Amino acid sequence: LQREFQHFMLKEIYEQPESIGRGVAQYVASLGSSAPSFHALPEANCFEEIQILACGTSLHAALVGQFVLEQVAQIPTRVRSASEFLAAPLPVTRQTLLIVVSQSGETADVLAAMRLANQQSSSGLAGFKVFAITNNSHSAIAQQADYERSVGAGVENSVAATKTFTAQLVLFYGLALAWGRQRDRIPDEQWVTWQSRMAALPSQVDQVLQQDDSIAAIARSLKHTNHIILLGTGINYPIALEGALKLKETTYTHAEGYAAGEFLHGSIALLDHTIPTIALCPTPPFRSDPSLENPPSEGGDQMLKVTQRIRRNGSDVIAIGGSEAAIALPLCDQLLSPFLTVIPLQLLAYHLAIARNIEVDRPRNITKSLNSF
Ligand code: BG6
Numbered sequence: 423l424q425r426e427f428q429h430f431m432l433k434e435i436y437e438q439p440e441s442i443g444r445g446v447a448q449y450v451a452s453l454g455s456s457a458p459s460f461h462a463l464p465e466a467n468c469f470e471e472i473q474i475l476a477c478g479t480s481l482h483a484a485l486v487g488q489f490v491l492e493q494v495a496q497i498p499t500r501v502r503s504a505s506e507f508l509a510a511p512l513p514v515t516r517q518t519l520l521i522v523v524s525q526s527g528e529t530a531d532v533l534a535a536m537r538l539a540n541q542q543s544s545s546g547l548a549g550f551k552v553f554a555i556t557n558n559s560h561s562a563i564a565q566q567a568d569y570e571r572s573v574g575a576g577v578e579n580s581v582a583a584t585k586t587f588t589a590q591l592v593l594f595y596g597l598a599l600a601w602g603r604q605r606d607r608i609p610d611e612q613w614v615t616w617q618s619r620m621a622a623l624p625s626q627v628d629q630v631l632q633q634d635d636s637i638a639a640i641a642r643s644l645k646h647t648n649h650i651i652l653l654g655t656g657i658n659y660p661i662a663l664e665g666a667l668k669l670k671e672t673t674y675t676h677a678e679g680y681a682a683g684e685f686l687h688g689s690i691a692l693l694d695h696t697i698p699t700i701a702l703c704p705t706p707p708f709r710s711d712p713s714l715e716n717p718p719s720e721g722g723d724q725m726l727k728v729t730q731r732i733r734r735n736g737s738d739v740i741a742i743g744g745s746e747a748a749i750a751l752p753l754c755d756q757l758l759s760p761f762l763t764v765i766p767l768q769l770l771a772y773h774l775a776i777a778r779n780i781e782v783d784r785p786r787n788i789t790k791s792l793n794s795f
Pocket residue numbers: 477478479480523524525526527528529532581582583788789790791792
């Protein structure tokens with residue numbers, strides 16, 4: 423049954439099982455077959471390090487990408503916001519692959535950072551290459567790069583990025599798996615597990631979407647809340663940042679994302695009973711799967727300690743996943759959990775905006791892409 427959506431943002435959130443499934447078919451399932459998704463891209467032995475530049479939501483996708491490129495493919499990877507790269511460029515070498523990520527492919531800071539990196543490399547770094555990840559192969563960023571791939575999410579109309587974020591993640595996982603395979607970091611058994619786990623993502627995302635009504639009720643309970651803290655660890659730290667950005671962009675709530683352990687080092691002084699904390703707790707019961715050789719993770723235990731301390735101090739904790747979940751998540755591997763933890767945060771931002779009568783697809787002061795100042 424075709425559902426009617428009142429806003430593009432909600433429609434695009436609900437399109438994610440389909441867009442993730444398309445991306446997995448294009449960039450993961452076809453790896454190692456004759457499908458052309460990764461043909462004519464640099465091979466893993468053509469570079470020794472990766473630098474990634476992006477802004478906003480694309481920057482948060484880049485941080486998840488960094489985690490899988492480092493932990494799965496074991497490639498040293500640095501991430502910087504494009505605007506900060508302009509202030510303090512990272513030194514590039516002939517062994518650097520520069521990846522630029524931009525949903526629109528038109529963001530001015532990313533274009534300027536590409537130009538600066540190219541100037542740096544024009545002094546004889548013949549091996550230095552730029553690879554653009556956008557949602558529009560005809561965009562300026564895609565056209566000016568040495569290599570480009572579209573995340574293929576389809577047109578995104580809402581100013582707040584949702585389906586393009588998860589599509590960017592799929593492409594990063596595909597790259598980490600392709601390059602990890604080329605570097606002999608992913609044996610055949612793990613590879614088979616990766617493929618089946620990623621193929622299961624669309625139905626798992628669908629299960630999270632089915633909790634929309636209870637997420638909407640939580641959003642309504644936050645209607646008069648002025649500050650929200652979001653905590654994540656490891657691969658979910660960038661998801662805490664992304665959730666905070668979604669809340670700021672669409673609901674005008676002051677929201678901050680932190681790495682859970684770091685939050686104890688000073689920032690916890692902020693909390694009182696008026697400030698709720700949203701905790702991303704994919705472990706436990708999201709146990710690390712030894713067959714995927716997850717990085718060692720104390721994340722679940724650390725999150726438990728931090729949330730217990732917050733509760734002892736008299737503040738509310740809204741847990742996403744874990745044994746005390748307000749919003750339950752299907753069982754999933756820790757490395758794949760960002761695809762699931764981000765969905766309730768997108769829905770929460772949407773429903774809170776609606777509860778506050780905000781024009782959710784066109785929030786004040788921001789545009790879909792900042793292509794001039
Ligand atoms: C900002 C938008 O201006 O640009 C953000 O308000 C967006 O929502 C950011 O994430 C980056 O855009 P793009 O197109 O480069 O991914």
